[in-house]
Amino acid sequence: MDPVRQQAIVIGGVNYSDSSRVVWMLTPDYGRQSFLVKGARRQKSKYLGSLETFNLVRVSYRRRERSSLYTLGEVDVENHFGGIRRSLDAFWAASQATELIKLISHEEQEGAALFELLSGFLSLTDRKSGDRAFLASLLAAFRWRLTSLIGLEPQLVECVRCEKKLTRAEKYRFLLIRGGVCCAECGGSPEPADLAEEHAGLVSYEALRFIYRSIRRFPADPEDLPQLSGSLLGEIEELARRYLAYHLDEKPREGKILPRTAPTGSLNWKPGNDN
Numbered sequence: 001m002d003p004v005r006q007q008a009i010v011i012g013g014v015n016y017s018d019s020s021r022v023v024w025m026l027t028p029d030y031g032r033q034s035f036l037v038k039g040a041r042r043q044k045s046k047y048l049g050s051l052e053t054f055n056l057v058r059v060s061y062r063r064r065e066r067s068s069l070y071t072l073g074e075v076d077v078e079n080h081f082g083g084i085r086r087s088l089d090a091f092w093a094a095s096q097a098t099e100l101i102k103l104i105s106h107e108e109q110e111g112a113a114l115f116e117l118l119s120g121f122l123s124l125t126d127r128k129s130g131d132r133a134f135l136a137s138l139l140a141a142f143r144w145r146l147t148s149l150i151g152l153e154p155q156l157v158e159c160v161r162c163e164k165k166l167t168r169a170e171k172y173r174f175l176l177i178r179g180g181v182c183c184a185e186c187g188g189s190p191e192p193a194d195l196a197e198e199h200a201g202l203v204s205y206e207a208l209r210f211i212y213r214s215i216r217r218f219p220a221d222p223e224d225l226p227q228l229s230g231s232l233l234g235e236i237e238e239l240a241r242r243y244l245a246y247h248l249d250e251k252p253r254e255g256k257i258l259p260r261t262a263p264t265g266s267l268n269w270k271p272g273n274d275n
């Protein structure tokens with residue numbers, strides 16, 4: 001096959017033998033790719049410094065039909081994201097995002113949307129690496145945007161039980177098992193199976209609004225990201241953690257509550273509005 005030349009983000013790696021390394025990268029065209037890099041750990045390696053996690057690179061390599069462990073050709077670093085490496089907060093946020101991508105990305109599967117999300121995240125994290133509050137909100141937005149890209153988008157506009165449009169309330173009951181929120185009527189008549197403690201929780205209107213925005217669009221600019229108070233952020237992150245843990249144990253479901261493509265429309269969401 002002809003050599004492939006494309007952008008990639010280094011998402012991790014593991015040492016292999018005394019001098020080599022296996023390196024994982026996320027690419028737009030082929031999803032996660034694994035490379036055996038011989039001599040990568042030697043001081044004189046031509047790859048020294050270019051295969052660090054988070055690096056945005058341009059790689060060339062030959063794809064083969066019978067193998068998914070490729071031999072790396074040329075690597076040019078396009079962005080080393082120095083800001084991320086100088087700030088503990090930024091480094092932590094970037095690690096969280098990259099770990100999640102490593103978990104959910106597939107080999108040999110087109111991954112342009114994931115690539116765009118991760119590169120956007122890393123570049124904003126790099127730019128705002130000293131702003132801890134911003135980074136925390138950005139990571140929350142990243143996690144929720146990711147749910148929609150992998151077919152796990154929660155249902156937040158209509159009740160997951162009766163399908164009626166939600167009306168404005170202070171809190172909504174979120175049913176992990178059904179992948180979204182239910183109306184006060186449905187939430188008030190518990191079914192033991194899906195209102196069990198580990199499956200449900202109450203979520204504030206403000207938290208749902210942030211999640212809804214994040215699902216539809218990842219911020220392109222720092223100004224696009226609503227700043228969250230500590231308690232609101234905690235609520236959103238806790239829900240993301242439980243939601244992802246719950247659903248990543250299963251295969252993404254088909255059907256209305258978990259559409260495969262992101263919806264389009266206004267970001268000024270209110271339950272009960274048509275947009």
Ligand SMILES: [Zn+2]
Binds near residue numbers: 161
């Ligand atoms: Zn309902």
